[in-house]
Amino acid sequence: MDRTGNRKGVTLKDVAAAAKVSRATAARALNSYGYVGDDTAVRVLEVADSLGYRANRVAQALRRGKLPLIGFLPGDIQNPFFARIAHDLEAELRKHGHNLVIASSEESVAQERELLESLRSLSVRGFILAPTSASDNQHIVNLAKDGAPIVLIDRVAENVRCDSVVVDNEGGAREAMEYLIANGHRRIALLRDESRIFTAQERFAGYRNALKAHGIGLDESLVGVSRSTVEHAIEATIRLFSRRDRPTALFTVDSLMTQGALLALRSMGLAIPRDVSLVGFDDFDLATFTDPQITVVAQPIAELGPRAAQLLIERLDGKKVAPRHVRFPTRLVVRGSVAPVAKKRLKG
Amino acid sequence: MDRTGNRKGVTLKDVAAAAKVSRATAARALNSYGYVGDDTAVRVLEVADSLGYRANRVAQALRRGKLPLIGFLPGDIQNPFFARIAHDLEAELRKHGHNLVIASSEESVAQERELLESLRSLSVRGFILAPTSASDNQHIVNLAKDGAPIVLIDRVAENVRCDSVVVDNEGGAREAMEYLIANGHRRIALLRDESRIFTAQERFAGYRNALKAHGIGLDESLVGVSRSTVEHAIEATIRLFSRRDRPTALFTVDSLMTQGALLALRSMGLAIPRDVSLVGFDDFDLATFTDPQITVVAQPIAELGPRAAQLLIERLDGKKVAPRHVRFPTRLVVRGSVAPVAKKRLKG
DNA sequence: GTGAAAGCGCTAACAC
């Protein structure tokens, strides 16, 4: 019974013995480096194959320093946004012989810190992470200082010198708001997640800036804070809309929240867009199922993962340049969840 | 600049030197085994702490045989079903000091085989996988024969002796069909995925058995085969319903297909449940957003991951018992997407 | 109680 992970526990030593060469020569043949006689090389390869030899990557890693492993720390693997990114990262990194270790921080700084420690002692070669906090991140700063290759994805962390791949959160949020304002809305509610999260900050900035640009005062009571789950968003939406002077529109900062808002508004008997106009950040399958379909700020999600993987691979290959910060534009996808507020007044 | 993953590259040797003990003693103190004097132990621990020592798990693994890593091979990490399971597995395994390496087979046997090889040479301690094929799985049989701890999840593979955690697919499908039949439906279409997939086989069996039990002949032209994505399901649904003698009902075997069917039926101008009744296997967020809400066969998804993790951990702890096969029951959640066919005839 | 020493499987100088 083999418990070493190697079928029959065949090691380089066995291959070398069977091929009647030294371990060094066997290694050279197997990894094709250095000088090896053609016939010797062929023989070693054949023997290795017939013995079912598989290199022990742990031993290789101990020698070379690192395991062909990349750690991915998303905010929440269950969020379809991160699930998609995980998928793309895995596919891209596999091409380069790396496996992905996924450890979800679940939006907890403490958990993120622990997971990072655990992955460091695992000697992973690099990290792709979506920091849970934009500012409480000394652990990431240290990691970067120690020279670990890191690519930040979706979210940037202050003072961390490393590559990053994000979208234009402020611009996207502003565009959504401009659209609502152009439709005559003034009392626009915002459903956002906790302010330590980078994207929350930027999207909030877009909300604020759009209001300001149009001379609309910021009413803090119109801003709801929620965790990024359907359940929490339902509660938060109900709180926002359980008041006499209801907002006429709602902007939600991610797809799970948008879904929660949809459910909450329905349960309150508020029709979209007749009673409330809605725009969500991040597109989602559901957005075209509902009636009306939901207007959203779409992110180029298919590009985020592959790009991050590529940046990291370059670092692993030794590329020494200043940190690169990629920022993708977003796109407002107008569907049917926004109505002009003016019309309602005329009708009412 | 440290490139070993260890902050400042502090090794056991450094700790031992600083604490003026041998490496053996330092190891004993750090891992609390064997005899170590109390004061010595305390001193070592303090020194280790002040030096920022972190054990090199690769070296430990080389010595002990395995990395504290579990490989998870879902059919498709983007399917919310598997994303949820990945999350639960990761949380559970973390409690036991293990990290999860996720590698999606994307429903390709070849890819599954490659990933398994790659994970084996990584010396992961165990595997949790949803085999892409119920029968084409010699690679899994071999893995099990070599003594690797494996837990099959969601799907079983023939001839593989190992633990498994699945749901009652046949029973769930049959219950859904019984419900449709009780509502007077006879021409019931099935949208299923490729037949090499275990769940597809079982759910199809439930479909077939229910028809048979009620003396309804199996009409192969009512069975559509599709990949498990929204896009593929749309096409397949359109094919099924683009005929004069349209089915009066549709049973879809997973949530992505159900979503595709919803979109397709809408695009064809067919109303649910007026024109077509619908039941889907696997519940999903969207199911309660649509109008009407969708009737589904719900799986106890929250239990699958933790249970699988637990079975695996027991194996890693050396538990030697016959393979255990856990099968959870499903539950028909009646919502509003099924109407009696009789009514339609009366009205028509 | 503690230390010396062997060795996990592999790679890479360095000899020849």
Next chain:
DNA sequence: GTGTTAGCGCTTTCAC
């Protein structure tokens, strides 16, 4: 071209 050898960082007999 090929072999010898040292050693990655750690654990674990076996002495003392």
